[in-house]
Amino acid sequence: MPGLRGLAADMLEKVGLSAAAFGLYQRLTALRAPAAPGLPPAYLRVLTAGTAHPLVYLGVGGNVSLEIIALARRHGATLEAGQRVLDFGCGCGRIAAPLGASVPAALSGCDVNPELIAWCEANIPGDFRVTQPAPPLPYDDGAFTLVYALSVFTHLHEANARAWLAELARVTRPGGLAILSLFDEDIPAAAAFRAELLDRGFLIRREGPEGSNLLCAYISRAGFTARAAPAWRLLQFIPATEGASGQTLAVLQRA
Ligand SMILES: C[S@@+](CC[C@H](N)C(=O)[O-])C[C@H]1O[C@@H](n2cnc3c(N)ncnc32)[C@H](O)[C@@H]1O
Numbered sequence: 001m002p003g004l005r006g007l008a009a010d011m012l013e014k015v016g017l018s019a020a021a022f023g024l025y026q027r028l029t030a031l032r033a034p035a036a037p038g039l040p041p042a043y044l045r046v047l048t049a050g051t052a053h054p055l056v057y058l059g060v061g062g063n064v065s066l067e068i069i070a071l072a073r074r075h076g077a078t079l080e081a082g083q084r085v086l087d088f089g090c091g092c093g094r095i096a097a098p099l100g101a102s103v104p105a106a107l108s109g110c111d112v113n114p115e116l117i118a119w120c121e122a123n124i125p126g127d128f129r130v131t132q133p134a135p136p137l138p139y140d141d142g143a144f145t146l147v148y149a150l151s152v153f154t155h156l157h158e159a160n161a162r163a164w165l166a167e168l169a170r171v172t173r174p175g176g177l178a179i180l181s182l183f184d185e186d187i188p189a190a191a192a193f194r195a196e197l198l199d200r201g202f203l204i205r206r207e208g209p210e211g212s213n214l215l216c217a218y219i220s221r222a223g224f225t226a227r228a229a230p231a232w233r234l235l236q237f238i239p240a241t242e243g244a245s246g247q248t249l250a251v252l253q254r255a
Contacts, residue, residue: 022214040092040119047116048091050213061094063244064150068095068179069102071251072146075235077177079103083145086110088137088168089152089211090128093120100126105145110137112211133210134160135167142173150181150245155215158202162227169231172254178232181247183218187240190218201226224250231255 026046033042033052042052049057072079079085081104087096090109100107107126111117112133120128131137147168153161168178183205185194197203201223208214219227225234232252240248 019209019212019214022208022212026213040116040123044092044116044119045094047113047213048094057094060244062098065095065099065102067238067243067245067249068099068146068148071179071238071249072177075177075251075253076175077146079105079146081105084108084143086139086144086147086168086171088147088149088164090116090120092116093124093128095148095150096120096126097124100124108139108144135163135170137167137171139171141170142176143171145173145176146179147172147176148179151213151247152211153180153219154183154217154247155208155211155213156217157204157210157215158217158227160210161202161217161219165228166231169254174254176254177235178250178252178254180250180252181245182224182250183216184224184237184240184248185218185220186248187218187246193218198222221248221250228252 027043030043030046030052034054036054039045039054039057045052045057049060069079083105085105085107087109090096090111093109096107096109109120109126109128110131112131114130117128117130129138156164172178183190185197190197193203197218197220201220203218205218206214206216221237231254233255235251235253238249240246243249
């Protein structure tokens with residue numbers, strides 16, 4: 001994401017801060033946050049959004065949920081009652097809460113962090129589950145009409161990204177959709193290593209624990225399309241500059 005958060009992350013990268021220090025940075029960021037009644041606690045907002053700022057949290061969550069709904073409908077997923085939607089890596093429901101309130105479809109969310117899922121279970125209508133860092137997910141084959149993941153594949157190593165693309169395909173019905181966010185070659189920060197990214201298809205720019213915001217993974221559009229095939233067919237990319245999340249959105253259809 002651009003702005004102060006990006007600057008702070010770049011500074012952390014330069015001094016080579018460890019995962020423990022990054023954890024401390026996240027705790028301190030949460031301590032400085034303003035009160036926000038009705039929203040998840042500040043530390044959970046930092047884990048999910050990289051910032052605890054209430055208006056940023058609400059604004060990005062609300063706008064991205066509207067983007068996802070519009071993209072899904074554009075590509076034929078009506079999100080009516082009887083259909084199911086999965087938020088993979090839902091955090092504390094930044095997107096799931098407004099999305100679930102806006103469509104009749106049944107909402108599921110999963111995350112590896114039990115603290116985040118506990119908040120979702122207590123505060124957001126839907127089926128929320130703690131899942132494991134590696135597949136499988138606790139859902140039937142073809143259970144979902146739409147799966148989406150915002151700011152999750154941006155924090156996975158390549159082998160796990162491949163494994164999760166395959167597992168999300170398993171739980172999506174044929175013809176169903178996935179909307180997944182990426183750091184690709186058009187993210188402004190990628191300008192410095194664009195040629196290398198295009199050449200290799202996948203790059204880790206900052207190491208960290210799998211799935212944490214410290215780990216920063218870039219994938220080229222061609223690299224992503226190739227790794228998602230043949231289970232997924234690419235429908236469109238929405239450039240980061242045109243969306244609310246600061247990340248590129250890939251819209252895929254289950255073969
Ligand atoms: C940057 S946060 C984004 C949260 C949420 N998608 C949002 O945009 O508000 C990334 C989330 O992915 C979760 N996560 C990372 N790896 C995961 C995995 N393998 N399975 C499920 N959740 C995962 C993390 O625990 C974290 O809550």
